[in-house]
Amino acid sequence: MARPKLEDVAARAGVSVTTVSRVLNNRGYLSDDLRRRVNAAIDELGYRPDAIARSLIGRRSGLVGVIVPTVADPFFGELVSSIERGLAAHGYKALLCDCQENAGREAEYLDLLQANRVDGVITSTHNRDVAGYDRAELPIVAVDRRLGAHIPVVRSDNRAGGRLATEHLLARGALSPILITATDHAGNDRAAAYREVMGAHGREPRVRAYGYATPMDDRRALVETWLADSGADGVFATDDLTALMALEWAHKTGRSVPGDVRIVGYDGSAAVRLGVPGLTTVGQPIGRLGARAAQLLVDRIADPDAAPTAEPPLPVELRLGWTT
Structure with a gap:
């Protein structure tokens, strides 16, 4: 009969191999129930770590x-x-x-x-x-x-970033800036700040979310459709790639930037700054x-x-x- 392994103990106790190792090493917080289950599985299986296993337990992988x-x-x-x-x-x-x-x-x-x-x-x-x-x-x-x-x-301070972007669009003359973001949920501080600023100025917030899993070509198509249908004279995109899609749409449709539409992105990565140094964006550290x-x-x-x-x-x- 083969000697029981660490994996066998984990399977019997219904926990991960990592948990078994932590019990054996008395490392980190574990509930009394977990410790009892692991020790019971060790006893039931007759598990005994050999010298090599003992030398590996607790060692960091780097x-x-x-x-x-x-x-x-x-x-x-x-x-x-x-x-x-x-x-x-x-x-x-x-x-x-x-x-x-x-x-x-x-x-x-x-x-x-x-x-x-x-x-x-x-x-x-x-x-x-x-x-x-x-x-x-x-x-x-x-x-x-x-x-x-x-x-x-x-x-980063995303709420402050959302305020900076939205206030700037309004200050530059945008009357109805649209927000384009990946997902619109309670944890999206950039979207929350956009809504706060728009409300404070008596403007109706308009949020469009494309979904994180949307392929790039499909995202571009959505952005172009939203901008064509919305009549927006300003765009706050919560990432720079989407801002560049808006810029591409403006050029394709003959709209001047920033005359007809003003565009603000978010992130400020070195690659985007190098490729499109003229993009107004909220830079993260x-x-x-x-x-x-x-x-x-x-x-x-x-x-x-x-x-x-x-x-x-x-x-x-x-x-x-x-x-x-």
């Missing part, structure tokens, strides 16, 4: 999973680069997971990373209700995404976001039981260009 919605967006490419630099300064390497804005793929990546015993995860996706984060048994840090009180969030996320995760790996701190939002700035 790997960190980084989950992003897409590396095709310049913002996430720059964010990943800054995260990698921050992790490398502490001797960690990043495993990049591009979930292609798919919630199912994101959940699979999270399971895969835990099964391969990475030391922690940094996630910057925007899929909602992805199963797994609430019961993950490794340190996690989120970038611009609220996953629960137990997971710290690094983010992308390098600081990545560096802070990396440092937070390293700290949580060193002390997984430390209570997560409330991270203050990082400041944003309005970068003026000829599109307004």
